[in-house]
Amino acid sequence: MPPFAALKANELPSDITAMTATQLSVAIRQRAVSCREVMRAYLARIERYNPVYNAIVSQLDTDELLGLADVADQDLDRGIVHGWMHGMPHAVKDLANVRGLPTSYGSPLFAGTIATDDDFSIARIRTAGPIFIGKTNAPEFGFGSQSYNPVFGATGCAYDAALTAGGSSGGAACGLATQMLPVADGSDMMGSLRNPGAFNNVIGFRPTQGRVPDPSGDLFYQQLATDGPMGRNSEDTFAPWPACIRRVPCRSAIPSRPPSISSRCH
Secondary structure (H helix, E strand, O other), rough: OHHHHOOOHOOOOOHHOOHHHHHHHHHHHOOOOOOHHHHHHHHHHHHHHHHHHHOEEEOOOHHHHHHEEEEEEEEHHHOOOOOOOOOOOEEEEEOOOOOOEEEEOOOOOOOEEOOOOOOOHHHHHHHHOOOOEEEEEEOHHHHHOOOOOOOOEEEEOOOOEEEEOOOOHHHOOOHOOOOOOEEEEEEEEOOOHHHHHHHHOOOOOOOOOOOOOOOOOOOOOOOOOEEEEEEOHHHHHHHHHHHHHHOOOOOOOOOOOOHHHHHHOO
16 A cells, blocks of 8 residues: 555545545545545536646546446445555546557547557556546647647647647646646657646656566667656656556567578568
8 A cells, every 4th residue: 555545534625636646545545535426526627627628538428437436436335445546537648558448649540449458558557446537638649749639639738728738748737737637647758748747737757768667579669768657746646656667577678699681581
């Protein structure tokens, strides 16, 4: 259990969406709020502010999400806590696959494509117990220090929706800053966590290369980009860290001997 478990529910803010993610985790586990109440609060916030900022995309139906929140409450009734994010709404950057949700990469080529499996990093987030409500907006294929694409349009800065939220994790950063999400994930090749974090006054943390495992075997891409966490404060940002960095068995990135010229030709 994370060290913030010592927090007391009666010391928490009355506004659910104003709670930090760590405070929200305590409130849910101590039954100060129900998962349904949390979901309703965040959905109301999204309904009010997302038309202005356009941070959340591909959102699931309200009734379906409330049903998933009820299941999370039923688990708590049986003494089952799936992780520190149990019952929290979570939206994944729209460059990563979430089983059952569309992955568009911000491109008309992939718009509406339903993922059949979680990406590796998302599977690890799932073990923390969140409820995936949809995706966060990003530029087409993640290419840009803004968050515009021809499928969903542009995401505005939390402090002035007429300005850019940065990118490519702009939807995630704006969603955090406007309290439409309690915590967020992103990825970074050349500033895609850090840039929108700065633009929206939240934290986007790029981990040391290789710290977040990627068993895909794409050695070239692994040298450039990495997944990472985002939060409203330092404690929230690093709360999911233990799940993200667990080691996995993998083959060495360096071949035991150089391939022959003939093998390269095949």
